[in-house]
Amino acid sequence: MALMDRAEWRHFQGIARRFVVALLFLVTHHLPAHADVGARLQDLLTRDAVQIFGVAYTPEPLREAYAARGYAPVFVDETGPVKRAMELIRVLSESSGDGLVPQDYLGNLPENWMDADPAEIEFALSDAFRRYGRDISGGRTTAAISEPDIVIGRKTFDLGFWLERAAIVGPEAIVAELRPRHQQYDRLRHMLLGYRALAARGGWPVISAGATLKPDMVDPRVAELRANMSARGYNGLNDTPDATVYDAAVARAVSHFQERNGLENDAVVGPQSLAALNMPAEERVNQIVVNMERWRWLAPDLGGRHILVNQANFKLQLVENGKIVDERRVIVGKAFHKSPMFSDKIRYLEFNPTWTVPHSIAGNEMLPKLRRDPGYLERNDYKIYTSWEADAPAMSAHSVNWSNVTSSRFPFKIVQQPGALNALGRVKFMFPNAFDVYLHDTPSRGLFARADRALSHGCIRVQDPIDFAEMLLKADRGIGPAEISAILESKQTTRVDLKTPLAVHLTYFTVWVSDEGVPAFYNDVYERDALVARVFFGSV
Structure with missing residues (x-):
């Protein structure tokens, strides 16, 4: 979990200083020309593998981008490195400000790299540029990090486009374009600087x-x-x-x-x-770095109007044009029923919903209750069916010898009817997905008063959901409280489609910076920080 030590930092500062000296020399002296750098670069890129500065490279990631450029170099000419190379070195040296590690990009360069064949310099620098661009724009890690309940596709990095941008405006000018533009990311960058200074003073x-x-x-x-x-x-x-x-x-x-x-x-x-x-302050530094990484995973545009659920602080925000217009508490999955991370769109609301009990809950949680008391289902407004077939008839729970039923062999379908006892409450907000999770009401409203609200089987329970539904439907369809009340009083399951599906992002941020610049650090209830930290800092 250690930060970059002083010796490593001096090494990268030395690279930058030596390059500045070399650049001044290039400006004031005429150096002998090397062989055509474009032809030499093409030769390197058409090989299956090359070794540059003692490091083995696979040319394939660079091949298409340079072929499209006609193998024209960006960072060198026939005499050696040019100004854009110096800019790139400076950008990579300062990548720690984004929670990245300069050594990842500069570690392959020896002290005398500027004296090498310009084609090899171009190759090494463009590969470093590719890896840096990929990391700062899309994340150094993949979002899943071996967790099947995180479904965020890794962004692609268009090396050809960004090489062209670097050739036109220079590497320094495009850093802001590559970096996430989310407000929280920018706040975390500033917070990282402050907490590193605090850690350096002893915390x-x-x-x-x-x-x-x-x-x-x-x-x-x-x-x-x-x-x-x-x-x-x-x-x-x-x-x-x-x-x-x-x-x-x-x-x-x-x-x-x-x-x-x-x-x-x-x-x-x-x-x-x-x-x-x-x-320790050093651990807070690392926590900030991990959360910056999560912002890099997300899409650059979350939607002009969107919902962001932060599972780590148990809150939901409705955001319009970058402003939080509504915030309320939520209940998320228990540590062993983690709520997933992904983005989707709410397409419809369902009032007076039924709840079809999942196999796992029926077999593991309801079966012991039914063995003790088959009347449990009727008292709690459940109907039980002989099977999961669409035309399966209803049956009486008293007709089953529950001692012969096991959790692995539970053929019955159990459906809770709409009403005050329904586990989903009076409304659910639907964005059909592979996890079968959604936002919904709950009859256990007293749980919102708890600080730790990791209490569900994975779905997101929303505080004051009828008020939230009124807010969404008024903006989308002009439906007001009176119409919603009439639907609820009907006791009939009613679907209301959104004219414009609303983006929803199920996220996990254990650091959040307020508008006043005050950071909040939350418990890593799902231990997801630890998974990312292992990639960045090793064992934690």
Whole structure:
């Protein structure tokens, strides 16, 4: 998890400095010409494999782009490197500002690389440019990272297009075009700079282990708590005659910290809050880098009007033209029933829905209840059918010897009828997908008050969903509250199509920066940060 050490950083700074000196020399001296660089480059690119600077390369990723250019170089001429090469070196050297690793792109260049055959320089630099462009625009990792519940296709990087752009405007000018333009990505870049500086200064003091700290307590560890929070930028905590007293100022700071870190907002420093307060600054740096990577996975345009569900902070946002116009709490899947990550479009709403119980829930969760009490189904408005065939007749749960039924051999279909007890509540927001997940209401509305809301089987439960449905349908179809109330009162399952399907993005961000520039760090409830961190930082 270590950041780039000083020796490595000096190495890359040295490459840049040496190139500046060489460029000045090129400007003021005439060097002997090499052989036609285009022909030499073509020769390299038509081989199955080449070795440049002692590194084996496969030319295939570069071949088509350069063939389309007639093998015209971008970063060299017949005499050697040109200005665009210097720009590229500078861009790659500064890639750590985007959470990337300069060594990934510059590590193959020896100290004397500028003295090499210009065609080999062109090849090595263009390959570094290709890998950098792919990483900064689409991610250094693939979105799935071995998780089948993450379905985000990796973006393609059009090397030919971007080489042409680099040839026209230079590598530095196109960095902003390659980099994600999402507001949160830009905020995270600035936050990364600040937290790296904070980590370099030693971060924040550790609070010793001990009893839970509560308001009005007197404890020597309260002084450590004050120092810890002061290092984070909380002001006014040292203006006290007795630093060991847990006073109102400390309570307000702790409460604010808890709120923006997804913790129970009670101003009590128990085990979870203590762990968050003692998280090293270096780990927060890495957490920021991981979340920047996730923004690179997403499409450049999420939609002028879209829904973004952040599973890590249990919230849903309705965004219009870059502005959050609505935000509400959600309940997501448990750690062993993770909500998936993907993008789709809500195509219709269904009021007074039925719920067809999935095989897994019927066999694993309902079967024990039915063995104890077959009347459970009728009391909770379920109907049971002899099979999953469309014309299967309904039956009585009392007619089955449930002790002979197993979870693996459960042939019956169970359907919960519309009503107050229905697990999906009164409305669901549908975007048909392979996971069979969607947004929906719930009869268990008290669960929204909890801080940790990873409680479902994978679907997303939405707080105040009727209000949310009214908001969507009024904008899309001009349907108002009275019409929706009439549909609900009918008790009939009713589908209402959206005229314009609405983009929905099921995401997972454990760092979020507010409009005021304040970062919130959330628990990695699905351990997805750890998977990405292993790629970036090794073992975690």
